[in-house]
Amino acid sequence: MNRTVYSPLIFELSKAGRKGYSLPQNPCPDYQTSQLPTELLRQNAPTRLPEADELTVARHYTNMSGNNFGVDTGFYPLGSCTMKYNPKINEEMAALPGFTGIHPAQDAPYMQGALKLYDEVQRTLAEVAGLSRFTLNPFAGAHGELTGLMVIRTYHEKRGDLQRTKIIVPDSAHGTNPASAAVCGLQIVQVKSTADGTVDVEDLKPLLGPDIAGMMMTNPNTLGIFERQIPEIARLVHECGGLMYYDGANLNPMLGVCRPGDMGFDVMHINLHKTFSTPHGGGGPGSGPVGVRAGLEDYLPNPQVHFNAETQRYELRCNGEALGHVSAFLGNFGIIVRAYAYLLTLGKEGIPMAGKLSVLNANYIKECLKDYYCLPIDGLCKHEFVFDGLLPQYGGSHTDASHITTLEVAKRLLDYGFHAPTIYFPLLFHESMMIEPTETESKETLDAFIDVMKKIAKEALHHPEMLRQAPHSTPVRRLDDVKAVKDAKFSF
Ligand SMILES: *Cc1c(COP(=O)(O)O)cnc(C)c1O
DSSP states (O other), X not given: OOOOOOOOOGGGGOOTTOOSOOXXXXXXXXXXXXXXXXXXXXSSXXXXXXXXXXXXXXXXXXXXXXXXXXXXXXXXXXXXXXXXXXXXXXXXXXXXHHXXXXXXXOOGGGOHHHHHHHHHHHHHHHHHHTOSEEXXXXXXXXXXXXXXXXXXXXXXXXXXXXXXXXXXXXXXXOTHHHHHHHHTTOEEEEEOBOTTSSBOHHHHGGGOSTXXXXXXXXXXXXXXXXXXXXXXXXXXXXHTTOEEEEEETTOGGGTTTOOHHHHTOSEEEEOHHHHTOOOOOTTOOOOOOEEEOTTOGGGSOBSEEEEETTTTEEEEEOOTTSOOBSSSTXXXXXXXXXXXXXXXXXXXXXXXXXXXXXXXXXXXXXXXXXXXXXXXXXXXXXXXXXXXXXXXXXXXXXXXXXXXXXXHHHHXXXXXXXXOXXXXXXXXXXXXXXXXXXXXXXXXXXXXXXXXXXXXXXXXHHOHHHHHHOOSSSSSXXXXXXXXXXXXXXXX
């Protein structure tokens, strides 16, 4: 499938003197502009702006929008990112003027509807997670991690237990885990994975002691595998006085099936921009709600949204036990509205279906492709799984310098109109290719993707040069990665 190829820059379309507007004569007398401070006046005209007529500009941006790839354009199996379809009703709800018109500093009595929505989302997440209370203030998953770790730190500090400066993080963790822990001032202690990709309990045991603040775990982990030893791990960490942190960025397959709170976790974050359908990518707005078990609620950041049963009103409270503020106001409110619409659309019956279908779709692709791509960890996966490049018989041998790499497979997928999976993550394998189809894709789309992946494996065998040159039909050909990082404006 070829998409329209369009790539001139608006500067290249510029023609001196061409205009897209005609303004009336400036009605202001000269003396008004002469009042402007001279240092603010442009000294050396003309400006270096493109000059173009309106039609050229309209065509330019309309054609350029066709160069974007999004969930609404095609299949986007970007592992760990949960690029599911974002129902348009959520966008409509978030755009309601009653929501978009609220000033963030408006007083609580004048935004009761917004606070009610906030409260219902935080309560629903608490129910889904099996925890006591949530805050929706953090702006992203990593921000949620930092907030959750600050809750853990505050908990130890309030008990006067100041020696707990270390946090245990599995070697398979998402990079944000150690980064957030470091920002929180904690020292990272790495625990190894076993050959089946889960946390190695025997490696964990000697790491535990009176200096451990807690342990971060991702479940399903970044290999898409359910961590079966959680009860045992939680018992060991709790016995040594630490708290259990759940990275719930990828909660999708767990929805309505099992709950972190029931597994023994004390603190967690959820990504609304993944599991709860908010569109994301390109660094767009996110939301990383943080939940805690009973006894830790007061440490959640200020302001907190509470329902006052006596006055029947919603209130904003700041309490002295809290770890402080982590965001201006109440977080990314538009994202919270989208999550609310999504939760209500799915309802209690629909939520568990979403998780189960995401697992079914991932396992379907995995089973159909494992005779072509190397599956380092076999068996049932959750919503995503990892291939370690092509099988050697299709040119994927790691030891041969001329092998076909994961990068080449990923680039070739673009020619067929699919977004590439997440590549070279997790770091546990050389040629990681992390595939997450999500529940929103039809069997026809999954089959089309499977066919193309098989076709690419055969191309690797018979036309390796074509793969090395891919992509062939995208608006921008293969980038010089090093140059792109160092010199962004010349990378294409
Ligand atoms: C995406 C992700 C994060 C980080 O979320 P951001 O919103 O990108 O900061 C953390 N952990 C896991 C497992 C993730 O997949």
